[in-house]
Amino acid sequence: MAATDARNTLLTRGREEFAEVYAAYASAPEIGVVMTMGALHEGHATLIRTARDRVGPDGTVLVTVFVNPLQFGANEDLDRYPRTLDADLILCQEAGADLVFAPSVEDVYPHGEPLVRISAGPVGAVLEGASRPGHFDGMLTVVAKLLHLTEPFEAGTGHIAFYGQKDAQQLALIRRMVADLNFRTEIVAVPTVREPDGLALSSRNRYLGPDDRGTALALARALHAGEAEAAHGAQAVRDAAAAVLARAAHATPPLALDYLALVDPTTFAEVPAHHFGPAVLAVAARVGTTRLIDNVPLVIAGARS
Numbered sequence: 001m002a003a004t005d006a007r008n009t010l011l012t013r014g015r016e017e018f019a020e021v022y023a024a025y026a027s028a029p030e031i032g033v034v035m036t037m038g039a040l041h042e043g044h045a046t047l048i049r050t051a052r053d054r055v056g057p058d059g060t061v062l063v064t065v066f067v068n069p070l071q072f073g074a075n076e077d078l079d080r081y082p083r084t085l086d087a088d089l090i091l092c093q094e095a096g097a098d099l100v101f102a103p104s105v106e107d108v109y110p111h112g113e114p115l116v117r118i119s120a121g122p123v124g125a126v127l128e129g130a131s132r133p134g135h136f137d138g139m140l141t142v143v144a145k146l147l148h149l150t151e152p153f154e155a156g157t158g159h160i161a162f163y164g165q166k167d168a169q170q171l172a173l174i175r176r177m178v179a180d181l182n183f184r185t186e187i188v189a190v191p192t193v194r195e196p197d198g199l200a201l202s203s204r205n206r207y208l209g210p211d212d213r214g215t216a217l218a219l220a221r222a223l224h225a226g227e228a229e230a231a232h233g234a235q236a237v238r239d240a241a242a243a244v245l246a247r248a249a250h251a252t253p254p255l256a257l258d259y260l261a262l263v264d265p266t267t268f269a270e271v272p273a274h275h276f277g278p279a280v281l282a283v284a285a286r287v288g289t290t291r292l293i294d295n296v297p298l299v300i301a302g303a304r305s
Contacts, residue, residue: 009093011085011100015107015149022062023153025099030055030158031062033150033185035143038065038102039082040091043193043201047162048095050190054160063092064146065102070113070138082203101150108145117141118181120173123268127282128169128293131258139170140177147178147185159185166192166200168280168295169268176266192294194220200294207290215255216287218248222260223296226281230298234275237300238262241281248285258284258291265297275300 012018025031032051036044044063051061065088072078085102092100120129120136129136152159163171175187193201198220199213208216226241241260248255262271265280282295 007093007096007098009089009097009100011089011102013102013104013107015103018101018103018149021099022101022150025060025062026153026157028055028058028060028157030059030160031150031152032059033062033064033146033159033161034097035064035066035146035161035163036088037067037071037081037203038088039084039203039206040065040088041201041203041205043164043166045091045095046193047164047190048092048097050188051160051162052096054162054188055158060099061097062099062101062150063097064150065100066108066142066146068108068138068142069105070117070141071135072138073132073134076132082206108142114141118144118177123169123173123176126268127259127261127263128284131284136170136173140173143174144177144181144183147183151184160188161185162188162190164192165189165297166202166294168265168282168297172266172268192296198224200292202292204290204292208287211253212287212290215248215251215253216285216290216292218244218251218255219283219285219292219294222248222283223281223294226262227296227298231301233273233302234262234271234279234300235273237279237281237298241283245283245285253288256286258286271300276302 012021032055034047034051067081117137118140120140124136171189178185178187222241222244225244226237229236229240245257261282263280264271265278271279279300280295280297284293
């Protein structure tokens with residue numbers, strides 16, 4: 001069956017229902033997992049199609065849909081976050097998923113907010129972690145729970161989880177958690193999916209009006225400008241991206257920059273001026289009331305003479 005063919009995707013909600021249904025799928029040669037918070041779009045569809053291509057027609061592709069309250073701070077948009085499960089299920093069917101697990105908060109946290117959580121450590125304290133304290137602890141806690149809930153029943157079955165490069169810091173932390181805590185899961189990164197105008201696909205894009213969107217495009221332009229300077233050293237990358245964002249600060253509406261950072265892809269510490277090799281250029285900003293993030297991986301080759 002082609003990866004884009006619609007399937008008879010099953011929807012499960014409670015943990016007991018999921019466990020009963022999953023038993024029929026968990027002995028597949030490989031299990032591909034795509035974890036989401038719903039409000040699915042083409043970026044999520046790409047993750048699902050990538051999982052289907054990887055595990056093949058005999059494998060199982062499982063999508064989780066769960067708006068995790070532990071990832072939202074006191075002043076963030078938990079209540080505002082869109083819930084579109086009916087549309088999400090259609091997208092999952094068309095992209096080739098076999099099973100959707102959409103638990104309630106009570107199913108995931110049956111004893112209330114967990115007293116024991118996974119700490120994101122130093123990587124979780126910078127950039128997104130500094131802007132959203134506790135966010136990454138909550139993210140890793142639910143990812144760990146969902147990895148356990150979706151692990152194969154048989155030792156020989158492969159367990160593969162797919163995450164978008166757009167959330168680069170999240171991806172790095174999940175990779176580190178899996179390595180440090182000996183999860184038997186392979187983590188696969190999928191390149192960022194962009195709209196035709198260059199804006200990275202995000203569930204929050206729906207909050208942007210036409211003028212907001214025009215300003216928001218500065219994020220992708222800044223990353224492109226920085227990437228184009230990668231052969232000329234770290235400072236050239238930073239300067240080129242910063243110049244684009246500085247102009248956007250005077251747009252209507254203005255772009256309010258949270259951070260622009262050129263970081264090590266593993267530690268997310270700022271790279272020094274003499275850095276050579278892989279790096280991630282990351283940006284976060286607000287346009288109106290909408291906060292957006294984007295990044296691009298690059299390789300810094302040298303410094304301009």
